[in-house]
Amino acid sequence: MLAVLLVLGMVAVVAWIELPNVFRQRQWKEVMVIVLMLLAGASFSILSIILYKIQTPLVLIEVIYEPVNRLFGQWFS
Amino acid sequence: MLEKGRLSTRQFTVLIFLSCIGDMILIYPSAISSMSRQDAWISSLLGLLGGLLVLWLMLHVSQLHPDKTLVEAIQLIFGKWLGSIVNLWYLFYFFMLCSYLVREVGDFLTTQIFLNTPLKIIYLLFILLMVYALHAGLESIGRSSEILLPIFLLVAMIFIFCLLPQSKPENLKPFLENGAIPVLYGAYFASIYPFGELIVLLMVIPYVKREQKIKKDIIIVALGAGLLLSLIILVSLLVLGVDMTINNTYPTYFLAQKINIGNFLQRIESTMAVAWLISTFSKAVICYYAFTMGVAQLTGLSNQKILYFPAAIMLFGMADLAAPDVLYYLKHIVPYWMDWDLTNAVVIPCILWITWACRRKWKGKS
Amino acid sequence: MPIKGEDERMKQSNDNLTGSIIDNIAKIVQELGNSDDLIIKKFRCLQTCSAALIFIDGLVDSQLLHNSILESLLVKEPADSSPHQDLTEYLQQNILVAAHTGTFTTIKDLFSRLFAGNAILLIENESKGLWIDAAGWEQRSVTEPQSHSVVRGPMEGFTENIRTNTAMIRRRIRDPRLWIESKEIGTVTHTTVSFMYIKGLADEGVVEELRTRLDRINMDSVLEGGYIEEEIQDAIKTPFPTVYNSERPDTIAAGLLEGRIAIIVNGTPFVLLIPALFVQFFQSPDDYFERSLIGTLVRLLRYMAFFLALLAPSLYIAFTTFHQELLPTSLIISIAAQREAVPFPAFIEALLMELTYEILREASIRIPKTIGQAVSIVGTLVIGQAAVQAGAVSAAMVIVVSITAISSYVIPENGMSIAVRILRFLLMFLAASFGLLGIWLGLMAILIHLTTLKSFGVPYMSPFGPYIAPDIKDSIFRFPWTKMTTRPAYHATEEQLEHRNARRQRRS
Structure with missing residues (x-):
């Protein structure tokens, strides 16, 4: 629980550092990108703290390349 | 151009050297030896040649649009929609590369040196240092690498020369025990694993001052890096033997623990770790830079410095999520990672090249 | 914070001299608040017109005043000579036995000349005043430098007088290409700050940048080179110094010969050198006066x-x-x-x-x-x-x-x-x-x-950072003189400095 609060604290600190300047210059695209990244970052961090055994994104890679590997394995063995 | 700084050719070649070695110093011997056993050094040398070809291909593709980074070039060549999809694929690749590097540093330090420190603290420190380096700018990173290179080389030389007295040449026999296929498979790894990941440097290459001999210099430097890696594998096999090299998580660290000169220069493995940290840090900084630069160019931002801190939090989280345990990325995902590297470093650049040539011809015709 | 009454004073100081000596003297006395080191001698110049000699006791050499100036001014003119058109000019050219003189017209100039040790001559019905250089005050003689001592080499150090310091540098570099420019900085102290450089060796862009930065300084007081250093250094917050300072003339002269610029501040024996690099702070004059091998090892x-x-x-x-x-x-x-x-x-x-x-x-x-x-x-x-x-x-x-x-x-x-x-x-x-x-x-x-870090546009860690191979000869090592044939290269970045015509030069 404490760790989650710390992560949220970090996100808040980063927002406080980066967002005021961007707001002042009215760059809405930048704001959106920063907010998106912060959300992604927060979700990754909180997931990594709470749920220990979550699937890695590389499962995607495994799924894509599984048939390729099998094919090559058959050629070479 | 989002980036105002410029690197000199020399600084760029130093970055290539350090990035090529990168985290390979920790995991390369183990990975290649599990393919080709005691012939890993032959695989490594063969793979070096393959790797130089891969590097040549990447450099050629970068020259198609010399002043555009990879992300921009993909947008130009593939068009807006297909280009964006391919860019997302690449950005995902850069991001996972960077989180893996952070994860590897963390695992290495917490399992070997700092046994009681939580992983997250190491991630935090490492990432904060990277953010500081990036805020200092690309020129600063280039100059720091130039200064760090002699230190790295010194440590590497001490490592190699202090271990040679303990080598046992019979560990290398029998040659080609299982035939040529495992050796070639190992060579495939050795060519893609270090050199394929150099694709991140295509995000930096537009900011290098143009000089005539840059391609030649880069190839020479990459050759040097590959030779160093082969030397390390050779030393590892000579001193430890095949089984220890395959089954150890970090064979080079284990080797460093064995250095013993006259009962005085011993147990210096922690100082050796500094060299590994330097090379991994250089590579991680470049990947981080590639990722943020790619995001900024893909979404058309005016300033990529604002992305450094948010990306830091993303890395902090993903470093833990990227792999459930050490064995996952040392053994399990290696074949799939190879294919992913191959796609990103060879297949897609080839397609890029062909598409560019075709487009030029169509434009020429019309 | 401006001193009370400064606005009034500024208004008054730009006034010109009136023709009446009484008025002028009254104004001066009032400005100085009747300070009793202000000496006013009224006399009849050339035995014909009313004049006053004004100086600050302690800043002038009285012997010089008595023997040369007053004596020459009190000479009797022949009775039949016609009144002169421009009396001050006539005095300067024909009568006055003084090497360094000039004229002024405003009260502000009067004060700046007065406090520099000059004697002021005011003549009735003249719109211009005459200042005569008669400076002579107690100062420390040239001694061994306290802070940078060497085993072998010259034992002279700078003093607090700016003219002595510039002369010491001139004695070592006897080339007409050594140029000096002076400025007055500090709204209350009016300190003279000069900078010297060798024309053709120093980067023009850096010189121009230095002028801009010095003009930008807006301080009350400049008591030491350190004040100038803080104001002109590059804007990054750092504990590392980006301006080199030294008390030794030979170090400064060597820096000038490498294409650097020396900044001399009146009132302090420490002279600044810009641009400064990291390796410079590890060089000592000893390295160059002893043999090259021991220089390298040390x-x-x-x-x-x-x-x-x-x-x-x-x-x-x-x-x-x-x-x-x-x-x-x-x-x-x-x-x-x-x-x-x-x-x-x-x-x-x-x-x-x-x-x-x-x-x-x-x-x-x-x-x-x-x-x-x-x-x-x-x-x-x-x-x-x-x-x-x-x-x-x-x-x-x-x-x-x-x-x-x-x-x-x-x-x-x-x-x-x-x-x-x-x-x-x-x-x-x-x-x-x-x-x-x-x-x-x-x-x-x-x-x-x-x-x-950058020091006036030059990367601080050259020659390690941007690796400049010829400059390594004088950084970690000290190669023998026969091998040190190139001057250091200063690759100041193009965006910051516009007037660049620096070329690498070979020592002949």
Whole structure:
């Protein structure tokens, strides 16, 4: 629980550092990108703290390349 | 151009050297030896040649649009929609590369040196240092690498020369025990694993001052890096033997623990770790830079410095999520990672090249 | 904050002289508030017209005033001569026995000339006044420089008088290409600040940049070169000095010959040199006067001492707390035995001893010379010894602190050793938290910070950072003179400095 609060604290600190300047210059695209990244970052961090055994994104890679590997394995063995 | 700084050719070649070695110093011997056993050094040398070809291909593709980074070039060549999809694929690749590097540093330090420190603290420190380096700018990173290179080389030389007295040449026999296929498979790894990941440097290459001999210099430097890696594998096999090299998580660290000169220069493995940290840090900084630069160019931002801190939090989280345990990325995902590297470093650049040539011809015709 | 009444004064000072001496004198006396070192001598110039000689007692040489100036002015004109058109011009050209004179018209000029040691001559019904250089005051003679001493080499140091200093540099570089420019900086002190450079060697862009930065200074007072240094240095916050200073004319002359610019401030013997690089702070004139081999070896020693001064306490903390395996077994056993008795963790112990040393160091600057010796030798030994025996610190810590202290004096330039003192504490904290990893992080952060610094557009870490191979000859090594055939290259970045015509030049 404490760790989650710390992560949220970090996100808040980063927002406080980066967002005021961007707001002042009215760059809405930048704001959106920063907010998106912060959300992604927060979700990754909180997931990594709470749920220990979550699937890695590389499962995607495994799924894509599984048939390729099998094919090559058959050629070479 | 989002980036105002410029690197000199020399600084760029130093970055290539350090990035090529990168985290390979920790995991390369183990990975290649599990393919080709005691012939890993032959695989490594063969793979070096393959790797130089891969590097040549990447450099050629970068020259198609010399002043555009990879992300921009993909947008130009593939068009807006297909280009964006391919860019997302690449950005995902850069991001996972960077989180893996952070994860590897963390695992290495917490399992070997700092046994009681939580992983997250190491991630935090490492990432904060990277953010500081990036805020200092690309020129600063280039100059720091130039200064760090002699230190790295010194440590590497001490490592190699202090271990040679303990080598046992019979560990290398029998040659080609299982035939040529495992050796070639190992060579495939050795060519893609270090050199394929150099694709991140295509995000930096537009900011290098143009000089005539840059391609030649880069190839020479990459050759040097590959030779160093082969030397390390050779030393590892000579001193430890095949089984220890395959089954150890970090064979080079284990080797460093064995250095013993006259009962005085011993147990210096922690100082050796500094060299590994330097090379991994250089590579991680470049990947981080590639990722943020790619995001900024893909979404058309005016300033990529604002992305450094948010990306830091993303890395902090993903470093833990990227792999459930050490064995996952040392053994399990290696074949799939190879294919992913191959796609990103060879297949897609080839397609890029062909598409560019075709487009030029169509434009020429019309 | 402006001084009370400054606005009025500014208005008045731009007034011109009136023709009436009485009015002018009254104005001057009122401005100075009747200060009694203002001497006004009224007399009849050339025995014909009313005149007044005004000067500040203590700033002028009275003998000169009596024998040359007053005597020449009191000569009797032949009775039949016609009244002169321009009396001041006539006096300057025909009558006055003085080498350096000039005219002025405003009250402001009058005051600036008056306080520079000139005697002012006001003549009735003349709109111009005459100033005569008669400066002569007590000043320190040329002695051995206190701060930068060498074993072999010239023993002359700069003094507080700007003219003596520029003359000392001129005596060493007798070339017409050595140019001087002066400015007056400081709204209250009106300090004269000159800068010298060798035309054709110094980068024009840097000279122009220097002029802009000096013009930008808006301070009350400039009492030392340090004030100027802070104002003109590049804008990055850093503990490292980006402007070099020296008390020795030969160092400054050598810098000028490399294409640098010297800034001399009236009132201080420390002359500034820009642009300054990291390697310069490790060079001492000794290296060049002795043979090249010993010069190289001593330079390497200095770099080693730099790292020792920076890292010794941190390494001690890291080794004893985290990485005991790195020390030889017998050493670690004896250190463990010593640390048994000490109640503090290694970090607190190191911090205590370092702070004590810093206190002693500051105190020793101000201790009277008679007690100084006793305190420094006996006191440190006694304190160290007593602390060890009381069990407050371990003997190894005392050794570490002494090595650190002595190493920090090996660095020739004070500005750099100040930076080391500050960073040492930061590294100690990192070492106590994270061991060797912390030290690595700290050193990487310092390295990255150093590579972002620029001194007037030149990267601070040249020739290591941007690797400039020919310049390595004078950085870690000191090659023999026959091999040092190129001048240092200053690659100032194009965006910041516009007027660039610097070329690398070969020494002939």
